[in-house]
Amino acid sequence: MNATRAESIRLDQVRRQFGETVAVDRLTLEIPAGELVVLIGPSGCGKSTVLRMINRLIEPSSGRMFLGEEEITKSDPVKLRRRIGYVIQNVGLFPHQTVRENVATVPRLVGWSKAKANSRVDELMTLVGLEPSRYAHRYPHELSGGQRQRIGVARALAADPVVLLMDEPFSAVDPIVRARLQDEFLRLQGAVGKTIVFVTHDVDEAVRLGDRIAVLSEGGHLEQYGTPGQVLSHPANDFVADFVGSDRGIKRLAVTPIPVSNLRPLPAGAPQNAPSVTQTESLREALAALLEGDTGWVAVRPESPRPSDSALRPSGTGSKVVRGEPTAQPAVALPEGGTGSEQAALGMLTLDDIYTALRAAAA
Ligand SMILES: Nc1ncnc2c1ncn2[C@@H]1O[C@H](COP(=O)(O)OP(=O)(O)OP(=O)(O)O)[C@@H](O)[C@H]1O
Numbered sequence: 484m485n486a487t488r489a490e491s492i493r494l495d496q497v498r499r500q501f502g503e504t505v506a507v508d509r510l511t512l513e514i515p516a517g518e519l520v521v522l523i524g525p526s527g528c529g530k531s532t533v534l535r536m537i538n539r540l541i542e543p544s545s546g547r548m549f550l551g552e553e554e555i556t557k558s559d560p561v562k563l564r565r566r567i568g569y570v571i572q573n574v575g576l577f578p579h580q581t582v583r584e585n586v587a588t589v590p591r592l593v594g595w596s597k598a599k600a601n602s603r604v605d606e607l608m609t610l611v612g613l614e615p616s617r618y619a620h621r622y623p624h625e626l627s628g629g630q631r632q633r634i635g636v637a638r639a640l641a642a643d644p645v646v647l648l649m650d651e652p653f654s655a656v657d658p659i660v661r662a663r664l665q666d667e668f669l670r671l672q673g674a675v676g677k678t679i680v681f682v683t684h685d686v687d688e689a690v691r692l693g694d695r696i697a698v699l700s701e702g703g704h705l706e707q708y709g710t711p712g713q714v715l716s717h718p719a720n721d722f723v724a725d726f727v728g729s730d731r732g733i734k735r736l737a738v739t740p741i742p743v744s745n746l747r748p749l750p751a752g753a754p755q756n757a758p759s760v761t762q763t764e765s766l767r768e769a770l771a772a773l774l775e776g777d778t779g780w781v782a783v784r785p786e787s788p789r790p791s792d793s794a795l796r797p798s799g800t801g802s803k804v805v806r807g808e809p810t811a812q813p814a815v816a817l818p819e820g821g822t823g824s825e826q827a828a829l830g831m832l833t834l835d836d837i838y839t840a841l842r843a844a845a846a
Pocket residue numbers: 501504505506524525526527528529530531532533684
């Protein structure tokens with residue numbers, strides 16, 4: 484599936500009061516098209532209210548909201564909702580409809596032919612990892628919690644919405660399924676490139692998924708809006724620092740890339756089973772691999788094609804290692820007389836290098 488339409492969202496001084504309670508107070512936030520922004524904050528700080536104002540399940544007391552150039556509060560709410568996918572914690576699949584009927588709900592509502600809706604259902608089910616021939620005819624109660632959640636995401640994407648709103652979509656499943664759903668979701672977002680507003684309580688989930696994170700406090704006050712790296716390395720105030728936790732240094736590992744252009748050469752005679760990571764992984768994976776091995780360093784491999792086990796070939800031993808950015812011409816070494824399926828590691832990192840890269844990323 485091609486990357487599809489996405490629109491920016493802009494909230495301008497948006498406020499919502501329920502009786503005496505100010506749920507959201509003059510919130511101003513810009514969410515660029517195609518980005519995944521996570522709203523995070525303690526219970527009751529107004530996260531769900533923000534989402535529900537964007538799709539007009541709740542009307543703001545004051546302020547303006549825009550979807551691209553269009554002012555949301557002036558749109559027809561029903562038509563608006565058909566362009567906005569909405570995924571909630573317990574999914575809300577229709578229990579008496581099959582998976583196929585559930586996923587096809589909005590395409591059918593907006594008048595797609597049965598054939599077009601069916602082929603869209605097949606495409607989306609495949610995309611979320613559920614084989615249509617096996618699952619499309621089932622009813623929601625015949626699926627696991629994680630499978631239902633995937634169907635919820637497929638249904639929200641079905642009519643190619645310009646925005647996806649996700650309210651704690653993965654919190655009802657166990658941690659292992661949750662991590663798998665997060666991985667799949669990142670892959671999916673890589674393919675569809677939607678503008679996504681994602682609500683969670685979980686800092687690790689926010690750091691893992693968000694292009695940006697908006698940290699809210701009670702009353703929907705925006706305490707900080709930045710990339711995961713910015714929020715973790717430079718919390719704007721004590722509230723954010725407390726909220727993201729005293730282990731934020733460790734969390735930062737997960738959002739800091741491997742310094743590919745600044746690796747040490749592999750030592751001559753490096754063992755073939757030395758610990759290694761690919762260049763697109765984070766410092767967290769590099770550290771984990773290093774700690775599991777006993778070399779005291781971790782090799783960094785080019786990403787693709789996947790190297791064979793004999794990949795850990797130090798530079799200067801008959802191999803030509805080209806180091807540089809991931810996009811450089813094949814950043815691999817083809818051993819003389821080699822088959823081309825073997826690739827040298829780009830270099831290696833020691834514990835000190837990981838620490839230095841973490842410090843440099845925070846600077
Ligand atoms: N329909 C409503 N009527 C009255 N008060 C409401 C209503 N909806 C939300 N509130 C109040 O507005 C505030 C924000 O609620 P909201 O559900 O947006 O918070 P949240 O950050 O999503 O919370 P949680 O993380 O617990 O889901 C809370 O104090 C809540 O009690």
